[in-house]
Amino acid sequence: MGASSLKPKRGSTQEEDPPNSTTALLSCTTDSSSTPPKSTTTTVPFVSLFLAACLALSVTGAFAFLFFSSSPSHSQLNQKSEHVAEFSRPLTKLSHPVVLLISSDGFRFGYQFKTDTPNIDRLIKDGTEADEGLIPVFPSITFPNHYSIVTGLYPAYHGIINNYFFDPDINDTFTRTTGGSDPKWWFGEPLWETVVNHGFNASAYFWPGSEASKGKWTCQEYFCKHFSESVPFKERVDTVLEYFDLPSDEIPAFMSLYFQDPDSLGHDVGPDDLEITEAVGTIDSMIGRLIQGLEKRGVFEDVHIILVGDHGMAGICERKIIFLDDLAIPKDWAESDWALLGIRPPVGYPLPEIVDNMTKGLEEVENGKHMKVYLKEDLPQRMHYAGTNRIPPIIGLLDEGFIVTQSRPAGEDSCGGAHGYDNKYFSMRSIFIGHGPRFPQGKKVHAFENVEIYNLVTSILNIKGAPNNGTEGFPNYVLLPRVAVHDDRRIRVGSENVFDTCQVPRGEGVCKADGT
Numbered sequence: 001m002g003a004s005s006l007k008p009k010r011g012s013t014q015e016e017d018p019p020n021s022t023t024a025l026l027s028c029t030t031d032s033s034s035t036p037p038k039s040t041t042t043t044v045p046f047v048s049l050f051l052a053a054c055l056a057l058s059v060t061g062a063f064a065f066l067f068f069s070s071s072p073s074h075s076q077l078n079q080k081s082e083h084v085a086e087f088s089r090p091l092t093k094l095s096h097p098v099v100l101l102i103s104s105d106g107f108r109f110g111y112q113f114k115t116d117t118p119n120i121d122r123l124i125k126d127g128t129e130a131d132e133g134l135i136p137v138f139p140s141i142t143f144p145n146h147y148s149i150v151t152g153l154y155p156a157y158h159g160i161i162n163n164y165f166f167d168p169d170i171n172d173t174f175t176r177t178t179g180g181s182d183p184k185w186w187f188g189e190p191l192w193e194t195v196v197n198h199g200f201n202a203s204a205y206f207w208p209g210s211e212a213s214k215g216k217w218t219c220q221e222y223f224c225k226h227f228s229e230s231v232p233f234k235e236r237v238d239t240v241l242e243y244f245d246l247p248s249d250e251i252p253a254f255m256s257l258y259f260q261d262p263d264s265l266g267h268d269v270g271p272d273d274l275e276i277t278e279a280v281g282t283i284d285s286m287i288g289r290l291i292q293g294l295e296k297r298g299v300f301e302d303v304h305i306i307l308v309g310d311h312g313m314a315g316i317c318e319r320k321i322i323f324l325d326d327l328a329i330p331k332d333w334a335e336s337d338w339a340l341l342g343i344r345p346p347v348g349y350p351l352p353e354i355v356d357n358m359t360k361g362l363e364e365v366e367n368g369k370h371m372k373v374y375l376k377e378d379l380p381q382r383m384h385y386a387g388t389n390r391i392p393p394i395i396g397l398l399d400e401g402f403i404v405t406q407s408r409p410a411g412e413d414s415c416g417g418a419h420g421y422d423n424k425y426f427s428m429r430s431i432f433i434g435h436g437p438r439f440p441q442g443k444k445v446h447a448f449e450n451v452e453i454y455n456l457v458t459s460i461l462n463i464k465g466a467p468n469n470g471t472e473g474f475p476n477y478v479l480l481p482r483v484a485v486h487d488d489r490r491i492r493v494g495s496e497n498v499f500d501t502c503q504v505p506r507g508e509g510v511c512k513a514d515g516t
């Protein structure tokens with residue numbers, strides 16, 4: 001989940017990542033500042049086409065503006081896929097749809113090309129993949145992103161704005177160890193709550209937020225595990241598989257499964273070390289174990305597996321550090337540092353003046369040009385990182401691969417990895433792979449932000465989700481139309497005019513022919 005200190009050098013690391021100009025063009029832009037739906041995605045093919053057009057036609061800046069401002073992202077998503085099956089595949093054994101959401105922490109997009117990953121490859125080949133990666137929310141940090149994935153909300157709205165933060169309104173501090181099970185920190189409606197509120201079982205084999213009671217969800221031992229990184233990965237997989245041995249209507253409709261690798265190694269050795277390659281192989285073997293177990297039970301083709309990561313990883317080295325001591329920033333003002341600087345001066349200090357002074361100071365210090373300081377309200381709107389007092393009033397954004405910390409460490413230069421940077425950077429992207437009856441086989445979709453996943457899951461499960469920052473129609477562009485199964489009824493979807501859903505909570509009525 002994230003070391004925050006440079007570790008001794010343990011092998012060669014490559015610290016350079018794609019140049020900023022390119023990664024900026026690859027970025028996803030979003031425009032909502034609260035919960036309304038928004039559109040996403042700018043793509044590599046579009047960028048390539050644009051550059052080619054510029055060279056050949058010597059087009060003007062005005063044309064460029066028109067080009068970038070006219071492209072409905074969802075039509076791009078559709079165009080990218082050449083294969084569209086007519087309907088989802090019917091369930092053969094399970095009595096209701098099941099989503100198994102798996103996270104591999106710090107699985108940077110591209111790790112899957114580092115070594116043979118036959119099991120992940122199988123999910124990709126027979127399923128749907130974001131072939132330019134999954135875009136994290138800002139900040140690209142573990143807890144904020146995991147909770148965005150299961151709530152569809154940006155951190156400013158689900159409350160977990162960092163792995164560690166202070167809430168001035170309640171005068172209390174969240175930490176991963178002390179805040180995990182206290183509902184006062186966790187806003188929004190996570191998937192496990194949505195699912196149990198609809199009368200199904202849900203399970204969580206580790207996931208940030210799952211230990212907090214919300215709605216009808218309580219973290220009870222059989223279906224919810226309290227985080228312990230020492231639990232072997234095999235044991236986690238085998239426990240999830242055992243849930244499929246339950247009577248059909250007791251099988252959780254939503255299950256989460258979490259692996260803390262390859263993030264921890266990524267911090268230690270950086271994203272390009274051989275040890276990362278080994279960790280990726282381990283994750284792939286766990287996916288293989290899972291597939292085998294599901295096949296043995298005859299349910300593999302019935303289960304919706306969604307494999308994601310929370311963020312990527314960028315290489316860092318000590319010579320790319322900025323020191324707060326050089327800027328005369330007191331130690332107790334910094335609530336976060338490293339890849340994301342958060343400064344909360346004592347009440348009464350003039351914030352704009354501090355930003356001005358820091359900006360002037362950065363002109364004078366080593367590597368200072370690689371950090372830009374903002375009042376949080378002045379951050380780019382696409383970051384959605386202002387709407388709560390939990391976010392410190394002053395934010396420093398680092399260029400990719402640079403870090404900020406209080407003072408010079410003793411010892412020699414060392415290298416490692418970090419995340420938390422602007423989510424525009426390609427190195428911060430992770431993976432999205434979906435496999436199961438509602439996912440078209442062999443479909444590729446463009447990169448999208450992970451707040452879209454909540455609506456994907458509720459659509460697969462055919463339940464009504466809570467309001468969120470995801471795009472309402474997004475599932476229609478990724479998933480196959482439903483052959484609905486509800487309380488042993490199957491409703492064939494024949495045209496757009498026919499209801500394809502049944503919204504009656506399980507056990508609370510019967511679906512009518514029109515799906516109401």
Ligand SMILES: [Zn+2]
Nearest residue numbers: 001002003263
């Ligand atoms: Zn981490």
